Amino acid sequence: xxxxxKVYMYGGYNTISMGTxxxxxxxxxxxxxxxxxxxxxxxxxxxxIGGAKNVDEGVIGNFMAARFNNQANLPGFxxxxxxxxxxxxxxxxxxxxxxxxxxxxxxxxxxxxxxxxITLAVGFEVQNTYKAIYGADILAGAGWYQKRKTGHAYFxxxxxxxxxxxxxxxxxxxxxxxxxxxxxxxxxxNSRLDPTAQEYHNTNPDPYNTCLKxxxxxxxxxxxxNYLDCSKVSDGASGxxxxxxxGLKRIGVAKSEAVEVLSFVHAVRDITKDPKDLTELEAIKxxxxxxxxxxxxxxxxxxxxxxxxxxxxxxxxxxxALGLAEKGKGCDFVSEGNTARTGFIPVNTTGGLIGWGHPxxxxxxxxxxxxWQQLTGRAGNAQIKIPSDRPYGMTVNMGGDDVTxxxxxxxxx
Amino acid sequence: xxxxDRLQNVTVxxxxxxxxxxxxxxxxxxxxxxxxxxxxxxxxxxLNAMDVSDEALFGLMGYLREQVRKIAEKKTVLLRQLxxxxxxxxxxxxxxxxYIFRVLNIVRPTTAVEVAYRSNIIFEAIKEDPALKxxxxxxxxxxxxxxPWFFTNTSSIPITELDEAAELGGNIxxxxxxxxxxxxxxxxxxxxxxTSDDLFDFAMTYAKNLRKIVVPSNDIAGFIGNGHFMRDALxxxxxxxxxxxEFGYVKALYAINKITQDYLVRPMGIFxxxxxxxxxxxxxxxxxxxxxxxxxxxxxxxxDKMVEQGVKGGQYSSGAQKDGFLKYEKGRPIAIWDIxxxxxxxxxxxxxxxxxxxxxxxxxxxxxxxxxxxxxKEALLTAFFEDLNSMKTLGATLAKDYNKRSNEIGLQLxxxxxxxxxxxxxxxxLTGFYHAYGPINNYLK
Ligand SMILES: NC(=O)c1ccc[n+]([C@@H]2O[C@H](COP(=O)([O-])OP(=O)(O)OC[C@H]3O[C@@H](n4cnc5c(N)ncnc54)[C@H](O)[C@@H]3O)[C@@H](O)[C@H]2O)c1
Numbered sequence: 001x002x003x004x005x006k007v008y009m010y011g012g013y014n015t016i017s018m019g020t021x022x023x024x025x026x027x028x029x030x031x032x033x034x035x036x037x038x039x040x041x042x043x044x045x046x047x048x049i050g051g052a053k054n055v056d057e058g059v060i061g062n063f064m065a066a067r068f069n070n071q072a073n074l075p076g077f078x079x080x081x082x083x084x085x086x087x088x089x090x091x092x093x094x095x096x097x098x099x100x101x102x103x104x105x106x107x108x109x110x111x112x113x114x115x116x117x118i119t120l121a122v123g124f125e126v127q128n129t130y131k132a133i134y135g136a137d138i139l140a141g142a143g144w145y146q147k148r149k150t151g152h153a154y155f156x157x158x159x160x161x162x163x164x165x166x167x168x169x170x171x172x173x174x175x176x177x178x179x180x181x182x183x184x185x186x187x188x189x190n191s192r193l194d195p196t197a198q199e200y201h202n203t204n205p206d207p208y209n210t211c212l213k214x215x216x217x218x219x220x221x222x223x224x225x226n227y228l229d230c231s232k233v234s235d236g237a238s239g240x241x242x243x244x245x246x247g248l249k250r251i252g253v254a255k256s257e258a259v260e261v262l263s264f265v266h267a268v269r270d271i272t273k274d275p276k277d278l279t280e281l282e283a284i285k286x287x288x289x290x291x292x293x294x295x296x297x298x299x300x301x302x303x304x305x306x307x308x309x310x311x312x313x314x315x316x317x318x319x320x321a322l323g324l325a326e327k328g329k330g331c332d333f334v335s336e337g338n339t340a341r342t343g344f345i346p347v348n349t350t351g352g353l354i355g356w357g358h359p360x361x362x363x364x365x366x367x368x369x370x371x372w373q374q375l376t377g378r379a380g381n382a383q384i385k386i387p388s389d390r391p392y393g394m395t396v397n398m399g400g401d402d403v404t405x406x407x408x409x410x411x412x413x
Numbered sequence: 414x415x416x417x418d419r420l421q422n423v424t425v426x427x428x429x430x431x432x433x434x435x436x437x438x439x440x441x442x443x444x445x446x447x448x449x450x451x452x453x454x455x456x457x458x459x460l461n462a463m464d465v466s467d468e469a470l471f472g473l474m475g476y477l478r479e480q481v482r483k484i485a486e487k488k489t490v491l492l493r494q495l496x497x498x499x500x501x502x503x504x505x506x507x508x509x510x511x512y513i514f515r516v517l518n519i520v521r522p523t524t525a526v527e528v529a530y531r532s533n534i535i536f537e538a539i540k541e542d543p544a545l546k547x548x549x550x551x552x553x554x555x556x557x558x559x560x561p562w563f564f565t566n567t568s569s570i571p572i573t574e575l576d577e578a579a580e581l582g583g584n585i586x587x588x589x590x591x592x593x594x595x596x597x598x599x600x601x602x603x604x605x606x607x608t609s610d611d612l613f614d615f616a617m618t619y620a621k622n623l624r625k626i627v628v629p630s631n632d633i634a635g636f637i638g639n640g641h642f643m644r645d646a647l648x649x650x651x652x653x654x655x656x657x658x659e660f661g662y663v664k665a666l667y668a669i670n671k672i673t674q675d676y677l678v679r680p681m682g683i684f685x686x687x688x689x690x691x692x693x694x695x696x697x698x699x700x701x702x703x704x705x706x707x708x709x710x711x712x713x714x715x716x717d718k719m720v721e722q723g724v725k726g727g728q729y730s731s732g733a734q735k736d737g738f739l740k741y742e743k744g745r746p747i748a749i750w751d752i753x754x755x756x757x758x759x760x761x762x763x764x765x766x767x768x769x770x771x772x773x774x775x776x777x778x779x780x781x782x783x784x785x786x787x788x789x790k791e792a793l794l795t796a797f798f799e800d801l802n803s804m805k806t807l808g809a810t811l812a813k814d815y816n817k818r819s820n821e822i823g824l825q826l827x828x829x830x831x832x833x834x835x836x837x838x839x840x841x842x843l844t845g846f847y848h849a850y851g852p853i854n855n856y857l858k
Binding site for chain 1: 486487489490491492493500503504505506509
C-alpha cells in the first residue's frame with residue numbers, strides 16, 4: 001500500500017541482542033528482564049525525539065512474553081518507559097516472529113488515520129528464560145497447535161528443515177549447502193561490525209567452512225539444518241519513532257535525517273494450511289512483489305534488504321521470492337557473493353537474524369532500525385554505500401512458517 | 414534369559430552412595446528405555462535402590478529427578494518418537510515430565526536387603542571393605558530365588574577373591590565405573606577366574622547400551638585406574654616429604670600440587686584429586702591392594718595422620734568438595750592443611766615465594782582446559798614438553814621426574830599383566846582421569 005500522506009521513521013535504537021555468543025552472557029546469572037529491555041529501547045528512542053511529551057501513542061510488538069516471562073497486558077509497560085506516556089493510548093500486537101513488523105504496520109496505520117503524529121514502536125523478546133528444548137515448545141506457538149503433536153521436538157527448525165530437504169531433493173544438496181554456508185559466513189562477518197550484535201564477539205576465522213563441514217544430524221537435531229543454519233535464542237529490544245510530516249516538525253528533525261515509508265504491505269496466509277510448495281515462500285512472494293509493484297520498481301532497484309533469515313534456507317527462499325534469483329538458484333546467487341556487503345545487493349548488513357540475533361518480537365523493528373541507519377549514514381562500521389540510482393531499502397519480517405508477513409520499502413526522507 | 418528379561422528385576426546395593434546413585438541412574442534409564450519398546454509393553458521393570466542409610470536415601474529421588482531431566486532434555490527427539498502414540502503428550506515439556514515419571518516409577522528406595530532376593534542382577538557399590546562385601550554378597554546368594562549375577566564396583570579387591578569368599582560360583586564380574594558414573598565414559602571390566610561367558614557377554618551389551626568405553630583389566634588388586642592413581646599419589650606424597658626438608662611441609666605440598674596440575678597439564682593437582690576421591694578412600698584402597706603386591710609397600714603415614722585428624726576430603730551430597738589436603742572456596746583451593754599445627758594456611762600468603770623458587774612455567778604453557786579440548790592438542794603438548802625438556806628450573810626438574818615416574822607406573826601395569834597393552838593404560842588415564850595424554854608417551858625423551 002502506498003501511504004496517502006507522508007510517513008517517516010526516525011530515532012531508531014537497538015539494545016544488545018543477548019544470548020550465547022556474547023561474552024557477557026551467563027545463563028546461570030540473574031539477567032535483565034522484560035522491563036529492562038523495553039525501557040532501554042524505549043528511552044533510547046525518546047532521547048532522540050525530545051522526550052515522551054512529543055509522543056501521541058505507543059505500540060509494543062511481542063510474541064510470547066505470556067509464556068517466556070509469564071507477562072501479559074504489555075501496553076502497561078509503555079508508561080514505565082517514561083511517565084510522560086501515562087494515560088496515553090497504548091497497544092500491543094502479536095504475530096509471532098512477525099510481531100515487530102506488525103507493530104510498525106499498526107503504527108503507520110495510526111499515523112495515516114490521523115490519531116497520532118508520532119507513535120513510539122518498541123519490539124522485544126526475552127527468551128533465555130527457558131532452555132532451548134522448552135523454548136521450542138513456546139516458539140511452536142507460531143505454528144498451528146493442531147500440528148504440534150506430529151511436529152519435531154525443535155518444531156520450527158523441523159519445519160524449515162523440511163523445506164531445506166525439499167529444496168535439496170529438487171535442486172541438489174551440495175550446491176544448496178554451499179549457499180547456506182555462505183549465508184552463515186556473511187551473517188557472521190556483518191555482525192562483527194555492529195557492537196550490539198549477538199555474534200559481535202565471534203572470532204571464527206573461517207565461518208564458511210565451519211558451517212559447510214557441520215553435517216546436519218537428525219538424531220540430535222534436525223535432518224537438513226545444522227545449528228549454524230539457525231538463528232539463536234536472543235533477548236533484545238528495538239525501538240523507533242513513526243512520524244507524520246507534522247511529527248517531524250514537532251521534534252525539529254529534518255526529513256533527510258529520517259527514512260520515508262514509500263510502500264507497506266502486510267499479508268497473512270492461513271495458518272491451518274500447509275505450504276503448497278515447500279520450496280517457495282508464497283506469502284513472502286506475494287507481499288514483497290505487491291510492495292515493489294505498487295512502487296513500480298523491482299528488487300534490483302533496492303540498495304539493501306533486511307530479510308527474515310530465521311534459518312539460512314529461509315533467507316535463500318526469500319531471495320527467490322523477491323525475484324533476485326530464479327527458483328533453485330538462490331543458493332548460487334548467495335555463493336557468488338551478490339548478497340555480501342560488497343556484493344550487488346548487500347543483505348542483512350548487521351548480521352540479520354543469524355548474526356545480529358533474533359529476539360523474536362523485536363526483529364521486525366530491528367530491521368527498520370538497520371535500514372534507517374544505512375539510508376541516513378548512521379551505520380558506523382557496518383555502513384554500506386547506497387547507490388544514488390538505487391536509493392531504496394526493504395524490510396521483510398515473517399511470523400511463523402510464511403504466515404504473517406510484513407514488508408516495508410523505505411527511502412531517505 | 415534375554416537381555417531385557419534379565420533387567421526386569423535389579424538391585425543396586427549402596428544406591429545412595431556416590432557410585433551407587435550414578436549406577437542407579439544409568440540403570441533406571443536403561444530399564445525405562447527397554448520398557449518403552451513395544452515388545453516390552455506388558456513387562457514390569459523393578460529397580461531396588463537399596464542402602465543402609467535412610468538419610469542418604471532421602472535425598473536420592475531428588476537427585477534422580479534432576480539427572481533424569483537432563484538426560485531427557487538431551488534425547489527429546491527420540492522421546493517424541495517413543496511417545497508418538499500418546500495423544501495427551503504434545504509439548505516437549507509434557508513428554509519430558511512423563512519420561513521422568515516413568516524412570517522414577519521403576520525405582521524403589523529401601524533399606525531392606527531382602528528385596529535383592531528376587532533380583533536377577535545385583536550391582537554392588539557399598540563401602541570398599543572386603544569382609545563387608547563378602548558378607549553381603551554371600552547372604553544374598555544364599556537367600557536368592559534367582560541365582561543372580563553380581564556386578565561389583567570394587568576399586569581394589571580382586572574379583573576372584575570376592576567370588577570364592579562369597580561362594581558365588583563365577584556369577585560375578587568386576588564392573589568398575591568411574592566417578593561420577595553418569596558422566597565418566599570409562600568402565601573397567603574385570604573377570605574373575607570363574608566368570609562365565611554369558612555373564613561377560615551381558616556385561617558388554619549393558620556397557621554398550623550405556624555408551625561406555627570398556628577397558629578390560631586383569632584381576633589384580635587395583636586394576637588399571639587405581640593401579641596408576643594410588644602409586645602416582647604415593648609418589649606425590651614422597652616428593653612432598655623430600656621437598657619439605659627445604660621448603661617446609663605446607664609449601665612443599667603446594668609446590669607438588671602445582672607441579673602436577675600446571676607442569677603436567679592435568680585437570681587438577683595430585684592432592685586435589687586425592688581430596689576429590691577422598692583421603693580415607695585412598696587410604697583404604699591402598700590397604701586393600703597392599704597385601705596382594707610383592708616388593709612394594711603401598712602405604713602412607715601422612716594419609717593415616719590426615720584421617721586421624723579428621724581431615725578427609727571427599728564430597729558433600731551436593732557434590733561440593735570437602736576440605737582435605739586443600740581447603741576450597743567455590744571449588745577452588747585457597748589454603749593448605751598444616752599437618753603439624755592442624756590448621757589451614759592461606760595459599761596467598763606464600764604462593765609467590767614458592768612460585769619463584771620453582772621458576773617460570775615454560776613459555777608455551779597453556780592450562781589443561783585449553784589443551785585438552787583443542788584440535789591441536791598433540792602439537793600444543795609437543796611444544797610444551799620440548800620447552801620443559803630444555804629447562805633446568807626446580808619446577809621443570811620436579812615435573813620431568815614426576816612424568817618419568819608416571820610412565821614407569823604405566824609400564825609396570827603392563828609388565829605385571831594388569832593391563833593388556835599401552836593403549837589400555839592410556840585409555841584409562843585419558844577417559845577415567847581426563848588426562849590430556851597417557852602415561853606411556855614420548856613427549857619427554
Ligand atoms: N568414589 C569413587 O571415586 C569410586 C570410583 C570407582 C569405584 N568406587 C567403588 O565403589 C564403591 C562405593 O564407593 P562410593 O565412593 O560410592 O562410597 P560411598 O560411601 O559414597 O557409598 C557407599 C554407600 O553404601 C552404603 N552402604 C554401606 N554399607 C552398606 C550395606 N551393608 N548395604 C547397603 N548399602 C551399604 C552407604 O550407606 C553408602 O551410601 C566402593 O567399592 C569403591 O571402591 C568408588
